[in-house]
Amino acid sequence: MILAGIFAAVLFFGLILGDWLYFVRLTPDASRYGCRVARSHDRVPKLSPQQLRDAFGADGSRALPHGMARYFQESQQIAIRLPKWRYRTVWPVKGLVHLQPDDEGLALLCIKRIPWSSAILTLVWFVVVTFGTLAALVSYAAEGGLGSGGGVLVVAGISILGVFFLAAGVVTVLLSYRLEQGRLAQVYQELREVLHAPGPSQRTTSGTGPTRFGAPAGGPGSSGHAPAPR
Numbered sequence: 001m002i003l004a005g006i007f008a009a010v011l012f013f014g015l016i017l018g019d020w021l022y023f024v025r026l027t028p029d030a031s032r033y034g035c036r037v038a039r040s041h042d043r044v045p046k047l048s049p050q051q052l053r054d055a056f057g058a059d060g061s062r063a064l065p066h067g068m069a070r071y072f073q074e075s076q077q078i079a080i081r082l083p084k085w086r087y088r089t090v091w092p093v094k095g096l097v098h099l100q101p102d103d104e105g106l107a108l109l110c111i112k113r114i115p116w117s118s119a120i121l122t123l124v125w126f127v128v129v130t131f132g133t134l135a136a137l138v139s140y141a142a143e144g145g146l147g148s149g150g151g152v153l154v155v156a157g158i159s160i161l162g163v164f165f166l167a168a169g170v171v172t173v174l175l176s177y178r179l180e181q182g183r184l185a186q187v188y189q190e191l192r193e194v195l196h197a198p199g200p201s202q203r204t205t206s207g208t209g210p211t212r213f214g215a216p217a218g219g220p221g222s223s224g225h226a227p228a229p230r
Contacts (some may be wrong), residue, residue: 046106047106091114094108095111097111115152
């Protein structure tokens with residue numbers, strides 16, 4: 001019996017670990033994995049497919065100051081997440097940005113997700129606390145516990161404890177989500193700055209055209225002519 005309990009515990013934590021490790025991968029399938037919790041809409045200036053490819057590495061990935069991003073050209077999506085080994089809460093958040101070109105620019109739809117294990121454990125916690133409190137109240141009342149003043153105090157104490165644990169759970173989830181959401185928002189803003197800049201392979205043909213990625217406008221080579229020798 002003890003071995004069965006140990007095996008069940010190891011299997012349980014192994015499933016959670018595997019869920020988290022798959023959740024943070026930057027692959028086309030893993031980027032769509034997770035429980036959807038929110039979405040946001042945004043827009044940036046229109047970019048050509050070449051500019052999008054130039055903004056990312058050969059494998060489509062790009063390191064950001066506070067996270068990672070990967071561009072999937074076939075599906076026109078960009079996955080963003082925080083560094084793998086950075087301190088995280090039980091509710092880590094990642095984003096998948098859908099690129100939708102139109103006449104006005106490039107529309108961005110960011111879908112935010114958390115691991116399925118986090119969503120399921122959170123739901124189980126609230127269900128257990130809620131139904132556990134109600135079951136304790138019903139059982140105590142069925143045994144005649146409400147027949148005295150002390151019994152009424154016991155019922156009040158059980159109710160207060162149940163409400164306290166529910167409130168503590170709600171506050172914990174909200175604070176953790178706001179923390180993770182703020183971190184992901186920082187990574188998303190860094191991605192927007194990348195999308196606002198031209199790609200590294202873009203060279204200019206005139207003094208007012210696009211500049212090399214990361215180079216100041218009007219610098220050497222921006223006019224298309226070689227500098228005069230000394």
